[in-house]
Amino acid sequence: MSEDIATTVLQSAGGGRDVPASPSPWRRWLGENGLQKWAFYVPVIFLVLFFVLPMATTVVWSVFERTQFWMEPGFTFFAYENFFTSARAENYVYSMIHSAWAVVISFALGFPIAVFVRRRVPRAAQHRVILLFILPFMISELVRVFAMRPILGRYGVLNSLFMDIGLIDEPITAILFSPLGVVIGDVVSFLPFMVFAGFLAMEAVQPYVFEVCDDLGARTLRTFRDIIVPLAAPGIFAGGIFIFVNGLGVALVPIILGGPGAVNAGLIVNQAIVALDFPLAMAISTIMIATLVALLYIGHRLFDLTKILEPIN
Amino acid sequence: MKQWEFNRRYVLQGVAAIAAAAAAGGIPGLSRAAGDLKLWAAGIHKVGAKDWSAMSSQAGIGIAYTTKSARADEAIQKMVVGDGNKLFDAMTDNGGGMENALGSQKAIVPLDTTKIPNWKNILPSYNDGGLAAHSIRYDGKVYATPMISNADSMAYDYKKLGFHPTSWEVLFDSQFKGRAALQNDFGPTLTNMAIYLKESGKIEIGNPSDMTPNEVKAVCQYLIDYKKKGQFRTFWDGFQNGVGILTSGEVLVSSCWEPIQIVANRKTGDKADIRYGSMKEGHQAWNNIVMLTKGGHERGMDAAYYALANVYLSPWFGARTLAGLGFGAQMVGVDDYIKSHPKDFPAAKQAEVLDILTRKNERLANKGNAWQNVFPKHLRAYQDWWARLQAA
Numbered sequence: 001m002s003e004d005i006a007t008t009v010l011q012s013a014g015g016g017r018d019v020p021a022s023p024s025p026w027r028r029w030l031g032e033n034g035l036q037k038w039a040f041y042v043p044v045i046f047l048v049l050f051f052v053l054p055m056a057t058t059v060v061w062s063v064f065e066r067t068q069f070w071m072e073p074g075f076t077f078f079a080y081e082n083f084f085t086s087a088r089a090e091n092y093v094y095s096m097i098h099s100a101w102a103v104v105i106s107f108a109l110g111f112p113i114a115v116f117v118r119r120r121v122p123r124a125a126q127h128r129v130i131l132l133f134i135l136p137f138m139i140s141e142l143v144r145v146f147a148m149r150p151i152l153g154r155y156g157v158l159n160s161l162f163m164d165i166g167l168i169d170e171p172i173t174a175i176l177f178s179p180l181g182v183v184i185g186d187v188v189s190f191l192p193f194m195v196f197a198g199f200l201a202m203e204a205v206q207p208y209v210f211e212v213c214d215d216l217g218a219r220t221l222r223t224f225r226d227i228i229v230p231l232a233a234p235g236i237f238a239g240g241i242f243i244f245v246n247g248l249g250v251a252l253v254p255i256i257l258g259g260p261g262a263v264n265a266g267l268i269v270n271q272a273i274v275a276l277d278f279p280l281a282m283a284i285s286t287i288m289i290a291t292l293v294a295l296l297y298i299g300h301r302l303f304d305l306t307k308i309l310e311p312i313n
Numbered sequence: 314m315k316q317w318e319f320n321r322r323y324v325l326q327g328v329a330a331i332a333a334a335a336a337a338g339g340i341p342g343l344s345r346a347a348g349d350l351k352l353w354a355a356g357i358h359k360v361g362a363k364d365w366s367a368m369s370s371q372a373g374i375g376i377a378y379t380t381k382s383a384r385a386d387e388a389i390q391k392m393v394v395g396d397g398n399k400l401f402d403a404m405t406d407n408g409g410g411m412e413n414a415l416g417s418q419k420a421i422v423p424l425d426t427t428k429i430p431n432w433k434n435i436l437p438s439y440n441d442g443g444l445a446a447h448s449i450r451y452d453g454k455v456y457a458t459p460m461i462s463n464a465d466s467m468a469y470d471y472k473k474l475g476f477h478p479t480s481w482e483v484l485f486d487s488q489f490k491g492r493a494a495l496q497n498d499f500g501p502t503l504t505n506m507a508i509y510l511k512e513s514g515k516i517e518i519g520n521p522s523d524m525t526p527n528e529v530k531a532v533c534q535y536l537i538d539y540k541k542k543g544q545f546r547t548f549w550d551g552f553q554n555g556v557g558i559l560t561s562g563e564v565l566v567s568s569c570w571e572p573i574q575i576v577a578n579r580k581t582g583d584k585a586d587i588r589y590g591s592m593k594e595g596h597q598a599w600n601n602i603v604m605l606t607k608g609g610h611e612r613g614m615d616a617a618y619y620a621l622a623n624v625y626l627s628p629w630f631g632a633r634t635l636a637g638l639g640f641g642a643q644m645v646g647v648d649d650y651i652k653s654h655p656k657d658f659p660a661a662k663q664a665e666v667l668d669i670l671t672r673k674n675e676r677l678a679n680k681g682n683a684w685q686n687v688f689p690k691h692l693r694a695y696q697d698w699w700a701r702l703q704a705a
Contacts, residue, residue, distance in 0.1 A: 069389045082693075082697070087703065087705075088700045091704045154563050156561075176563075177547040255554065256554065258547070259547055260547050261704075261705075276692075
């Protein structure tokens with residue numbers, strides 16, 4: 001029936017010219033029942049190949065037996081037991097706490113920037129302003145993190161400045177080679193994630209919302225806390241997840257800015273691999289995946305993460 | 314002729330012409346590639362030029378070089394479970410573990426040392442029964458040629474300290490609280506600390522290179538205690554990091570590799586005087602070795618390997634690795650070579666290099682030294698206690 005309608009429409013559009021009643025084999029092959037139908041499966045195949053399979057392999061290998069140089073098939077929870085009974089679990093928790101702080105600080109610094117750009121910058125220029133935040137990503141992360149050392153160091157820019165203006169007598173050593181140093185490094189490295197996600201999330205807040213708030217006499221802080229943040233929550237959460245996961249996994253920051261033996265989850269995995277303890281590395285990776293999935297589940301239950309795409313729709 | 318046909322035809326013709334010229338020997342880089350020794354090595358294993366040209370011309374062979382890190386896991390994965398034997402004819406790594414690991418997995422082959430003329434000059438410690446003999450042997454056979462060695466110690470800023478430390482004790486001195494650093498690697502750090510604690514009589518330890526779980530625990534608990542007191546500023550990881558903490562003045566004493574001290578001292582100029590000490594308790598000694606892979610042997614690359622090994626045991630290489638990065642030469646007579654080549658080593662450089670050599674020999678002769686062990690028997694205990702130290 002639908003084909004008849006299509007034919008009629010095409011015939012009338014063709015101004016009476018002859019239109020083939022049925023499409024050519026080539027068209028049929030490309031058509032809705034041909035390649036187009038299978039095109040929908042491409043993302044699924046991609047997901048299976050590059051997401052499900054590697055994840056499944058990671059989980060399976062985590063219960064394998066460790067050999068001297070590799071591992072062999074088996075079923076043991078030794079790697080998990082080792083993770084939870086050694087100090088690695090403690091290191092992992094510290095790493096989560098530091099990453100959580102990085103998320104909180106990035107939100108406090110980055111989200112107001114996103115709100116400001118949405119509210120105050122002319123619409124035509126908004127994307128250009130936001131693109132400015134991509135600039136730091138053009139520099140290698142290693143360089144960016146390493147560049148923090150001359151700023152935060154004992155004789156660094158900050159300490160010199162504070163001492164010159166008489167704010168302190170002795171250099172502050174807690175801002176480098178310390179947990180605080182790691183948090184600062186994470187914020188500097190990953191802040192743009194919050195700005196981007198916040199900017200997208202602000203699409204959900206229509207301009208009239210600000211006007212209504214102004215008309216009702218709501219103060220800036222209350223508007224921000226009670227209106228903007230709840231409306232933009234899914235986007236804020238997404239930005240937070242990006243920062244949290246990077247804080248947990250990017251080993252550079254604790255290596256360069258952390259204190260004696262500072263680690264994050266990524267570094268713990270790396271150290272297990274260096275020691276040829278592959279099942280342990282896989283077990284920690286599995287725990288990282290589980291952590292991420294749990295966070296996404298909680299986030300979805302709380303904020304309905306599908307709303308992130310609503311402004312695009 | 315259609316445009317796309319024209320393009321395709323001419324590209325194919327061009328490629329065929331290049332291939333023919335290469336086969337005929339008309340293009341040196343390409344034609345030589347087939348016979349080149351495919352070497353998987355770290356950048357520190359060459360001297361004389363920024364690339365491998367000087368090494369290549371000394372050995373009289375072509376070298377196709379691939380960069381390698383010092384990570385044991387990478388080498389094991391590539392050579393034991395990966396395609397390393399297809400890719401490389403020769404490879405470098407740490408002695409005192411890797412030759413055993415790769416030899417036991419048949420990834421490398423035993424050597425015929427009679428094909429290396431300079432083998433007669435090798436340091437006596439590599440001869441049967443010598444302190445370093447095990448580091449090039451597996452199952453009683455020689456599987457590797459040593460290239461560089463050292464006894465790791467501690468760098469310090471003499472300008473700030475005002476004295477030359479002769480004991481690891483200074484790392485735990487309260488006057489350097491928050492200004493001391495250790496290497497973020499349980500292998501060298503725990504071995505050096507075990508040597509200190511054993512030789513100073515603080516902890517009873519059998520073999521600092523291969524500690525029992527209880528010994529590992531005792532050493533780590535000692536470090537945890539000082540870490541909690543805030544003694545250490547950081548544990549450095551990577552060459553630039555090691556240099557950075559010394560040049561910035563963040564730390565005044567740091568256990569580290571000698572090249573770190575050399576580079577840090579060059580960078581700081583007159584601002585600091587960063588030196589490398591000799592610790593009375595002893596040091597972790599180590600070497601790097603070059604091995605012939607099974608694949609290389611099967612492809613008939615033995616002669617090229619032996620030519621390169623001969624260069625590594627020549628005073629030409631020994632003098633330059635010593636002068637450049639301060640690594641120990643693996644042959645006797647390197648001091649005579651330096652003295653007899655004033656063009657390459659002018660008087661001031663000679664004095665500096667010979668001083669490094671004297672101090673290095675002094676360190677290497679220390680009876681408290683323990684050899685690097687890439688795979689200690691109780692590796693799990695090392696890993697687990699290191700994690701505890703990190704968490705403390």
